Amino acid sequence: GTPQKKIEGVSMAYTFDEQRESAPSTRTRQYFEMFGNRAIYDEGWLAACRHGRLPWVTAGSYSFDDDVWELYDLTNDFSEADDLAEQMPEKLRNMQDLFLVEAAKYNVLPLDDRFAERLDVTLRPSYFYGRKHVTFFPGMVRLPEGSGPKFSNVSHKVSVAIEMADLDESGVLFCVGGDTGGFSVFVENGKLGYHYNYFDVERYEARSKESIPTGASNLGFEFQNQTNKPGGPAAVNLLINEKVVGSLHVVHQTPNRFGIEVMDVGVDSLSPVSKTYPRGEGFAFTGVIKRVDIYLGDDALETSPEENLCMVLASD
Structure with missing residues (x-):
């Protein structure tokens, strides 16, 4: 099996006992860190700092040296109203050192205050990055979008090998996303359909002019990106056995x-x-x-995930 990481922590089962109100806390020390915001609690004392980023700033990094730490005696100041950092600089330094000890112990270091870059799973190592051909089989459902091949602003072709006993067969062949955005290729009323959902603000749909033949067929579409700018236009052709049977123009892609x-x-x-x-x-x-x-065009390889993120942020 795969070696598992230890789950650190202190049991809270004692808080369910009848004597819980008089029982002293067994949690005497706790570190906190998220996106560069840091704190350390130790036996009634709390030292904390808010890292420089404002909540609506999603990109970039800030100097940790500029952070201002605060110090509170929670035993006498539970609401953290009296900052003692200037009055007790030695205590603050001890608490800061203690944070580094705990951070090293629990794999917090090195500190990393990137936000959008860390949340975007497409920037992480991926099986699909750099591949131009991917095959999925029946039963592949609920693959997170960020864990699969990238379709936004990338030319691509999807070809689905199917068998239909009659023209009453229907349903989704392949889809990505949902009601807030995505695309779907499907069969309904004997026709091939394609739907592109741009944030539920704009929707584009095409149906094939011809009916799908019964028996074995290859159904799908070809999506041709028409710009290098994220969110630009694209052309879509519906395909039945490699024959173009319908088309549409997508004015705005999801960036x-x-x-x-x-x-x-x-x-x-x-x-x-x-x-x-x-x-x-x-x-x-x-x-x-x-x-x-799934066949991905050459534009899927033109830029790295990091470069794609920079382009998207610049287009906001």
Whole structure:
């Protein structure tokens, strides 16, 4: 098996005992750190600092040397109204040193105050980054968007090998995202459909002019990115056995990612990408899906994830 990391902590079971009100706390020391904001509690004392970032600033890094620490005696000042940092500089230094000891012990160091960069999973090592061809199979559902191939502002082609016994077969073949943004390729009323959802502000949809033949077919679409600027236009062609059977023009692409939903094969498992197709049971495909092949264009390799993030932030 995989070696597991120890879960540090102190049991709180004693707080359920009848004598809990008189029982002294067993938590005598605790460090805190999030995005560079730091604090240390030790036997009634608390030292803390707010790192320089304001809540609405999502990019960049700030100097830790400029942070101003505060010191409180919680035994006598539970509401942290009286900052003792200037009156007790030696105590503050001891608390700061104690924070570093605890931070080193519990793998907090090195401090990293990046925000958007750390939250965007596409910046992390990925199996899909750099690949131009990916294959998914039936049963692949609820893959987080950030853990799969990147589709936003990238030319791509999706080809789904299916079998339909008759034209009554219907359902989602492949989708990414949900009601706040995403795309879906599906079959309904014997026709191939494609829906692109731009933040539920703009929606684009096309249906094939021709019916899907029964038996084995390859259904899908080709998405051609038309600009290097995040959020720009794109052209989409619907394909039945590599023949163009419909098209549409996407005026605005989602600039970075569709949201916090997932990728699915054969179903739209969470909130629906499209408001037009049936919502029951995720509009699961009633035919047979053999495989889903995804081909990513050369523009998927032109920039690194870090460069993509910089472009998106610059376009805000």
